[in-house]
Amino acid sequence: MKKQNRRTMAVLLTVIMAGILLSVYALGIFIPDEAAAGSFLNAGKSPSWEHPFGTDALGRDLLMRTLKGLSISMTIGFFASAISAVIAALVGIAAAATSRGVDAFVNWLIDLVMGVPHTVLVILISFAMGRGFWGLLIGIAATHWCSLARLIRGEVLQLRSQQYVAISGKLGKSGGWILFHHLLPHLVPQFIVGLILMFPHAILHEASISFLGFGLAPEQPAIGIILAESMRYLSAGMWWSAVLPGVVLVLIVFLTDQLGEQLRMILDPYSAQE
């Protein structure tokens, strides 16, 4: 009875949180560009009913800009973590299921990626791609796969040592058959949870890199860019332009993180005990 409740609760929370995230995303997409454009007459207004987040130094409504920025961040975050998770799965399975040489190489590769601070590596990749959307996407995707790859590698190694997998092999089942029937059912939940838990990190990184100026073009309303602009007006007392968009960003990141945890509870209850 109790068990049923907890599971239902987790499903309900997941649906609610996913709903909030999706509606924030949709809001950002469907808000017309004009709503986020501004006039100098409105410049530097503090929060009011008309402009709940106030306006920036160019008179643009910050709530609209924040929402638009969040949907861009979420797009980049989603694609980057999806690519990253696929890399992680391929690399992890390759390391565990093929030869020792491949395993050693993968470990070395992970050490390599972990050996350069992520921020610096993303700056380099963004520089190589001439900044912009693609540089950011590839940069974040290239730096986030390591821990999930290690996890999947460990999982596959552990599964391979299980008796039923060994017996399948003895019974003459092919490697592909074993992969599909014994390994994937265990790996898919891990993969999905890993993907979703990567999502908040990717959003955070997107915001950080945009903040440094390596992300999107300055006229685009990315959260990092809004916050970078706000820095210039900090001493002028425009606190809202730094605080409010940041709070929303933190909430969204927190929400995606919680979504991942709830999903883990549903998909993989054993690892979610603590």
Added chain:
Amino acid sequence: MKETLGRLARIFCTYGVRTVSLLFAVSLISFLLVSASPVDPVQQYILGLGTAVSPAQRAEIEAYWGISVPPAERYCNWLTGILQGNFGYSALYRRPVAAIIRERFWNSLALMLCAWALSGVIGFLLGCVMGMYRDSWVDRLLKKICYALSSVPTFWLGLVFLLIFAVWLKWFPIGFSAPVGVRSRDVTLWQKLYHLILPAFTLSLMSFSNIALHTRQKLVDVLHSEYALFAQARGEGRWTILFGHGLRNILFPALTLQFSSFAELFGGSVMAENVFSYPGLGSAVSAAGLNADVPLLLGVTLFSALFVCTGNMIANLLYGVIDPRVREVGE
């Protein structure tokens, strides 16, 4: 003692070879990346000069950058230079890259070291408290704070701190490592520290939750261990167990973890230095990237990789010195 040294030398060598191979790969990959960039460093350099450049001068600059030389040869030249200590010349700061790195590294090191020590101490203490009072309200509250902090971006936290402590309360300066308008050799240690506090505090807040949660888990494991049960059977109280057995078993894993977190530390310092306009390596690398200052970008990248590898190396050596299961296994 002699055996310990021998074993350390062995760890040092195996890890050293790996480190060298990693650094070599970092140099190659970062060189390939900057070579692939559509940003033209010569154009950026000329823009940076701010004056008109004659075609002859332009050719001279191109020759200096080695544009006509094939990339493989350019890489070899660059690498040879680095091995001789010549990191090239920064177009942005108009100084040798090696000099910039040397100067800024000390600034960054001061910042990172303070943040590192602060987060280590706070994280370890909080982890102990959480572990000792597991599942109490204190533990649950601290755990929530730790998880919540991991959703907060460093730079935004820095912005909020700037707003509160520098703009509103005026307790701390808005940025830089020293008062503006004072010659660098006249800056006192106290002034430097004063400018360091806010960025270091920001940076430490970003990393203590990791160490706190790790320490908590380790302490919970220790308190549930059979040796803790036996200690209890011999009349030791909870705190005696913590000081007699707990610290011994959790301190070094925590220290190892802390040493292997240099990558996050450096990444965080890039953000913190930019928010607080702190003249360290982090602000140099983003400025280099934005201004297409290729030698500086490459130099700092390589240096950051060296920094991270050093941390990992220390973690490995530490493990070998301290844990008797590793230390005395050869005897």
Added chain:
Amino acid sequence: MEQKKEALLEIHDLSVSFRMYEEQGLRQSNLQVISDLHLTVYPGEIVAVAGSSGSGKSLLASAILGILPDNAAVGGHMHYKGQELTAAWQKRLRGTEIALVPQSVAFLDPLMRVGAQADGHRRPRPVRKRKSLFHRLGLPEETEQLYPFQLSGGMARRVLVSTALLADAQLVIADEPTPGMSLPQALEALRLFREMADEGKAVLLITHDIDLAVEFADRVAVFYAGTTVETALAGDFKKGPDSLRHPYSRALWRALPQNGFSPIPGFQPYAQNLPAGCLFAPRCPHKTAQCTTQAPPVRKVRGGEVRCYGA
């Protein structure tokens, strides 16, 4: 003759159960691991608690010391030197009056040198006494500088035994102290226990080794499925099955290699589904209708104690 003395430790109707969370930690159930246990230990004697592995013997030690995990519930009464054992008193007695010899090397701190661990946390450290004790137990001088992972199984047991002997306790609870030791080493350790007992202290020897129990203990409590089915003088076991009182004790005797090695049919019940009446009834060749409905009380029969209607 010993019945005249005041008992050092008396246990009546002791029961220990665990609240367990089944299946992914969501359903709660109670696991009865010790039920209606009776045991008396007098000063000057070694009492063996003998039974097969996995019958909850180690938990008896934890219950006496008051170090059961939080999810354990304890019922019944325990008296030490005639006074009810309370949690606060247990805490004071631990390591001073009552000492434990734990089962394995895992009970030693992996990062602490053995010498310091044998000394314990009390100050001043009994260094000289420990050195002579190590010597008597055949532990080389350098042992004190070693870490637990460097000890052989036998050395680890001897170090564990030394911790209890150093505590100068009135009652030593030794949980399987001898496996892994060589025969002379085991004999030396047991001789040390004997000396302790002769000084008026007492030893509770928890073991699965009936031969060992019979050889060294004064009395043997036969432990089955979380309770003591019979307490007999060690001599009764030497005399043979006819002087024993409980069918399980007799079956144990017959299962010994020198007595025919005949196995006992059936299995010890698992703590989750204990039978209603006598715990041994399902395997007992002499069971009656009464045995399966009502647990037999403790009775004194021929100088021993037994829980059996047929005795």
